[in-house]
Amino acid sequence: MELADVVRLLEAEVLVSATDMSVKITAAGAADLISDVLAFVRERTLLLTGLTNVQVVTAADLVELTGIVFVRGKKPGRDVLEMAKSRGLPVLRTHLHMYEACGILYQAGLRSSQVGQDDNNDHR
Amino acid sequence: MIIANSYDVTLSVAGHDFVTAGEAASQIKRTLETLNLPPKLVRRASICAYEAEMNIIIHACRGQMGLRVTEDKVAIVAHDEGPGIANLDRAMEEGYSTASEEIREMGFGAGMGLPNMKKCADKLSIKTKVNEGTRVEIIIYLPTSEG
Numbered sequence: 001m002e003l004a005d006v007v008r009l010l011e012a013e014v015l016v017s018a019t020d021m022s023v024k025i026t027a028a029g030a031a032d033l034i035s036d037v038l039a040f041v042r043e044r045t046l047l048l049t050g051l052t053n054v055q056v057v058t059a060a061d062l063v064e065l066t067g068i069v070f071v072r073g074k075k076p077g078r079d080v081l082e083m084a085k086s087r088g089l090p091v092l093r094t095h096l097h098m099y100e101a102c103g104i105l106y107q108a109g110l111r112s113s114q115v116g117q118d119d120n121n122d123h124r
Numbered sequence: 125m126i127i128a129n130s131y132d133v134t135l136s137v138a139g140h141d142f143v144t145a146g147e148a149a150s151q152i153k154r155t156l157e158t159l160n161l162p163p164k165l166v167r168r169a170s171i172c173a174y175e176a177e178m179n180i181i182i183h184a185c186r187g188q189m190g191l192r193v194t195e196d197k198v199a200i201v202a203h204d205e206g207p208g209i210a211n212l213d214r215a216m217e218e219g220y221s222t223a224s225e226e227i228r229e230m231g232f233g234a235g236m237g238l239p240n241m242k243k244c245a246d247k248l249s250i251k252t253k254v255n256e257g258t259r260v261e262i263i264i265y266l267p268t269s270e271g
Contacts (some may be wrong), residue, residue: 034178035236039173039243043163051231058146062153062170 001025001110003067003090006046009104010094012069016081025066027113030102034059042081045113048101052076054083059085063092071098125174128252131159131193137177139185139206142230149174152200159166165264168244169198172262174201182227183207184257197246200260208254216242 004021007014016023021097029041030048034055035046043064049056052074060068068077075093084091094101106112133155135148144214153170161169173189180187184206190198216238223233242248247263 032231033233033234033236035175035234035240039236039240040175043167053142053230055142055145055231058150059174062146062149062174063167 001091001105001108003046005108006067006069006105007092009108010069010092010096010101012092012094014090015070015076015093016084016089016091018067019088022089023066023090025110028102028110030098031112032098037065038063040113042113046082046105046110048098048105050074050098052080054080054124056080057083057087057089060089065089067091069094069101071096071101126196131155131191133191135189135191137180137186137187137189137202137204139181139183139204141181145178145181146174148177152189152197155191156193156198161193161198162267165198165266169200169262170262171244172241172264173200173202174264175240176200176260178232179237179260180204180206182223182232187257196266196268198264198266201262202260202262203257204259205257208256208258209250209252210254212250212252 002022003018003025003089006025025046028046031037032045032050034113037059045065047060048069048071050071057080069092071094075094137148149170152173156166156169184204187204190201209215218239221233221235221236227233241262244263245262249261252258
C-alpha cells in the first residue's frame with residue numbers, strides 16, 4: 001500500500017506531505033501512549049494516534065516511523081507540524097475514529113507492526 | 125568490528141521540560157548513526173535513551189545523560205537529582221507507573237519505561253535512593269568481528 005492509498009482510504013487530509021506520496025507503507029500500528037509506540041512498533045511503520053503533541057513526533061522520528069495519522073479529526077498545533085516537516089515525517093489527519101481507521105486499513109491488507117517477543121532483543 | 129575507540133557525550137536534561145523532551149535521546153541517536161553502528165543497535169540504544177530521558181523529565185528536577193562508545197559496547201548513563209524510586213521491583217513491572225494524571229494525558233506514564241529499557245539493553249543497572257536521585261546505566265554490546 002502507498003501513502004496516497006492511506007489518504008484515500010481514510011479520507012484524510014494531508015497536513016505534512018511526504019516527498020514521495022507513493023512511498024510504500026508495509027505495516028501500521030495504533031497507540032496513544034508514547035512508550036507503547038516505542039515498545040510495540042517496528043521501524044518503517046505508519047502510526048495511528050490520538051496524541052497530538054510534539055512528543056509523538058519526537059518518538060516517531062526516534063524509531064523511524066513512516067508517518068503519523070491523527071485520528072478523530074484531531075488537529076495538532078503548528079509546532080507539531082513544523083517539527084514533523086523538519087524531520088521529513090508525513091502527517092495525515094482523518095475524521096475517522098481509531099477503531100474504524102484501523103479496521104479500514106487492515107481490511108485493505110495493511111497488517112500489524114507489533115514487534116514479536118524477540119524483535120528488539122534478538123541479539124541474545 | 126571495531127567501531128570507535130571512544131566517544132563521549134554529556135548532555136543536560138531539565139526536569140519537567142516537555143518542550144525540548146527527547147533532544148538528548150535524538151542527539152545520542154545522531155551520534156551513534158555517525159559512527160555507522162548497525163541500525164538495529166542504534167534503534168535499541170535510542171529507545172533506552174529516550175525512556176531514560178523521559179524518566180528524568182517526568183520525575184526529577186534535573187539530570188544528565190552520558191554516552192560512551194568503546195570498541196565493544198555502547199554505554200548510556202542517566203543520572204538525576206529527584207525523588208528516587210521507592211519500589212524498584214514494582215517499577216520494573218510492565219504497566220506500573222507513579223506518573224500523575226497530567227503526565228498520562230500527554231501520552232507518558234504507560235509504566236513501560238524501565239521494562240522497555242530492560243528489553244532493549246543487554247545490561248541495565250539502576251541505583252536509586254529515595255529523595256536523592258537515580259542513576260541508570262544501559263549497556264549494549266557491539267557485534268564482534270566474528271559475528
